[in-house]
Amino acid sequence: MKAFVYRGPGKQAVEERPKPQIAAPTDAIVRVTKTTICGTDLHILKGDVPTCSPGRILGHEGVGVVDSVGPGVTVFHPGDRVLISCISACGRCEYCRRGMYSHCTTGGWILGNEIDGTQAEFVRIPHADTSLYRVPEGAEEDALVMLSDILPTGFECGVLNGKVAPGGTVAIVGAGPIGLAALLTTQFYAPAEIIMVDPDQNRLDVARRFGATQTVCAAGAGAGEAVMKLTGGRGVDTAIEAVGVPASFITCEDIVAPGGTIANVGVHGAKVDLHLERLWAQNITITTRLVDTVTTPMLLKTVAAGRIDPKRLITHRFRFDQILDAYETFGHAANTRALKVLIEAQE
Numbered sequence: 001m002k003a004f005v006y007r008g009p010g011k012q013a014v015e016e017r018p019k020p021q022i023a024a025p026t027d028a029i030v031r032v033t034k035t036t037i038c039g040t041d042l043h044i045l046k047g048d049v050p051t052c053s054p055g056r057i058l059g060h061e062g063v064g065v066v067d068s069v070g071p072g073v074t075v076f077h078p079g080d081r082v083l084i085s086c087i088s089a090c091g092r093c094e095y096c097r098r099g100m101y102s103h104c105t106t107g108g109w110i111l112g113n114e115i116d117g118t119q120a121e122f123v124r125i126p127h128a129d130t131s132l133y134r135v136p137e138g139a140e141e142d143a144l145v146m147l148s149d150i151l152p153t154g155f156e157c158g159v160l161n162g163k164v165a166p167g168g169t170v171a172i173v174g175a176g177p178i179g180l181a182a183l184l185t186t187q188f189y190a191p192a193e194i195i196m197v198d199p200d201q202n203r204l205d206v207a208r209r210f211g212a213t214q215t216v217c218a219a220g221a222g223a224g225e226a227v228m229k230l231t232g233g234r235g236v237d238t239a240i241e242a243v244g245v246p247a248s249f250i251t252c253e254d255i256v257a258p259g260g261t262i263a264n265v266g267v268h269g270a271k272v273d274l275h276l277e278r279l280w281a282q283n284i285t286i287t288t289r290l291v292d293t294v295t296t297p298m299l300l301k302t303v304a305a306g307r308i309d310p311k312r313l314i315t316h317r318f319r320f321d322q323i324l325d326a327y328e329t330f331g332h333a334a335n336t337r338a339l340k341v342l343i344e345a346q347e
Contacts, residue, residue: 001016001017001018001019001120001121001122002014002015002016002017002120002121002320002321003015003016003017003057003116003119003120003121004057004058004059004119004120004323004324004327005017005055005056005057005058006044006045006052006054006055006056006057006058007054007055008047008054009045009046009047010045010046010047011045011054012045012058012324012327014321014323014324017057017116017120019121019122020116020122020123020124021124022068022069022070022124023124023126024070024072024126025070025071025072025073026070026072026073026090026126026127026128026129027069027070027073027124027125027126027128028066028067028068028069028070028073028076028124028125028128028132029066029067029068029069029122029123029124029125030062030064030065030066030067030082030084030122030123030125030132031064031065031066031067031121031122031345032062032063032064032084032118032119032120032121032122032123032345033062033063033064033065033141033344033345034062034063034064034141034142034145034342034343034344034345035059035061035062035118035119035145035343036061036062036145036146036148036340036341036342036343037059037119037326037327037330037340037341037343038059038060038061038086038149038150039176039177039178039244039267040060040267041058041059041112041119041327042330042331043244043267043269044058044112044113045327046269047269048267048269049113049267049269051113051114052112052113052114056112056113056115056116056117057112057116057117057119057120057123058112058117058119059111059112059117059118059119059120059123060084060086060109060111060112060113060117060118060148060149061084061086061118061145061148061149061150062084062118062123062145062148063081063082063083063084063135063141063144063145063148064081064082064084064118064123065079065080065081065082066078066079066080066082066132067122069128070128073128073129074129075128075129075132075134076128076129076132076134080134081134081135081141082132082133082134082135083132083133083134083135083144083147083148083296083300084111084118084123084125084131084132084148085131085132085133085148085293085296086109086111086148086149086153086291086293087101087102087104087107087108087109087131087291087292087293088104088107088108088109088110088111088125088126088127088131089101089104089107089108089127089130089131089293090104090105090106090107090127090130091127091129091130093105093106096130099292099294100292101292101293101294102289102290102291102292102293103290104127106126106127107126107127107131108290109290110126111123111125119323119343121320121345133147133296133297133300136300136304139300139303139304140311142311142314142342143303143309143310143311144300144303145340145342146181146310146311146313146314146340147296147299147300147303147310149291150177150178150181150310150313150340151181151184151185151299151303151310152291152292152293152294152295152296152299153178153181153265153291154178154179154180154181154182154183154184154185154242154265155181155182155185155295155299156289156291156292156293156294156295157263157264157265157287157289157290157291158172158178158181158182158185158186158240158242158263158265159182159185159186159188159189159240159263160295161261161263161287161289162238162239162240162261162262162263162287163237163238163261163285164186164189164191164237164238165189165191165237166189166190166191167190167191167192168189168191168192168193168237168238169191169192169193169195169231169234169236169237169238169257170186170191170193170194170195170236170237170238170239170240171194171195171196171197171227171236171238171239171240171252171255172186172194172195172196172197172212172240172242173197173198173223173239173240173241173242173243173248173251173252174197174198174241174242174243174248174266175196175197175198175200175203175204175206175207175215175242176198176203176242176243176333176339177313177339177340178242178265178266179196179198179207179240179242179243179265180203180206180207180210180313180339181310181313182240182242182265183196183207183210183211183212184210184211184308184310185299185308186240187211191237191238192213193213193214193230193231193236194211194212194213194214195212195213195214195215195216195227195230195231195236196208196212196214196215196216197215197216197218197219197223197226197227197251198215198216198217198219199217199218199219199223200217200334201217202337203339204216204217206339210312214230216230219247219248219251220247220250220251221254223251224250224251224254224255227251227254227255228254228255231255231257234257235255235256235257235258235260236255236256236257236260237257237259237260237261238260238261238263239251239252239255239256239260239261239262239263240252240263240265241262241263241264241265241266242265242266243266244265244266244267244268244269245266245268245270246268246270246271246272246273248266249262249264249266249268249272250272250273250275252264253274253275253278253279256279256282256284258282258283258284259282259283259284260282260284260285261284261285261286261287262284262285262286262287263287263289264286264287264288264289265289274286313339313340314339314340314341314342315337315338315339315340315341316329316330316336316338316340316341316342317341317342317343317344318341318342318343318344319343319344319345319346320343320344320345320346321346322343323343326341326343329341
């Protein structure tokens with residue numbers, strides 16, 4: 001099969017690889033029909049994720065068709081259409097029983113990180129019964145790809161951890177795909193203000209269409225000053241960091257109101273200064289999280305009911321033999337205006 005392979009910082013290639021085989025009774029092999037690229041994949045390519053070794057097939061999102069299953073798989077059968085979760089969960093270990101699937105002792109975020117991922121024609125899924133979801137009849141697969149990772153990540157790590165509440169004020173720092181996913185799901189809780197912060201005016205225009213009430217086209221200190229002005233000097237109840245660079249986290253520190261929450265979503269590859277000399281007495285909460293995908297069943301129902309349409313995040317489409325072009329487009333989003341790129345299997 002063909003696969004997109006990480007070859008070390010700044011290096012990647014499309015290679016011929018053997019089709020994966022069942023390695024454990026609870027495995028399934030899935031033929032990938034649609035996948036996408038995550039910002040985390042770009043972090044891997046930069047060398048920010050040391051757990052991912054050169055030679056790894058990337059990708060942790062997608063939908064497909066079950067090709068084969070191990071003898072321990074009871075929920076899924078060959079031919080079933082499935083959503084692949086970015087998190088593999090055994091459902092039995094201490095962390096899984098606490099709902100912390102991201103820290104499963106034999107799973108977690110391993111796809112496209114510690115084991116080969118979904119940017120290939122086939123992928124092996126460990127713990128298939130608890131790491132796959134059946135595609136509802138009539139559901140649009142394009143929309144469901146967004147439920148592998150980006151939508152539950154924005155919701156769990158940003159909205160839920162950020163304690164978004166009716167009537168509150170929310171600032172989302174970063175209007176890329178993950179920030180926009182947080183914007184879509186923030187609206188479940190009817191905050192009074194949703195301020196999107198990004199230096200890219202095109203992405204802010206998209207954010208307006210997606211429901212942002214205010215936008216700030218700035219970065220760094222200027223962004224913080226603009227948000228404080230919009231809030232009358234008070235700051236925001238929830239500041240969601242959706243970029244993964246030091247400047248965006250510091251902006252969140254600058255704009256969080258007393259009693260507020262900073263919810264970090266971004267993948268950080270460098271140290272960030274925590275300004276406790278300013279924040280020690282402010283009663284704030286800082287949260288970190290790797291998505292657990294515990295909300296995926298709820299989000300599936302929400303999308304099926306038409307309450308949100310994550311397909312709106314898709315801006316570009318490619319065939320799998322164009323995956324290098326897809327990475328080029330996604331990696332230069334400021335010029336290409338890319339949000340999510342959809343990569344489809346060859347016919």
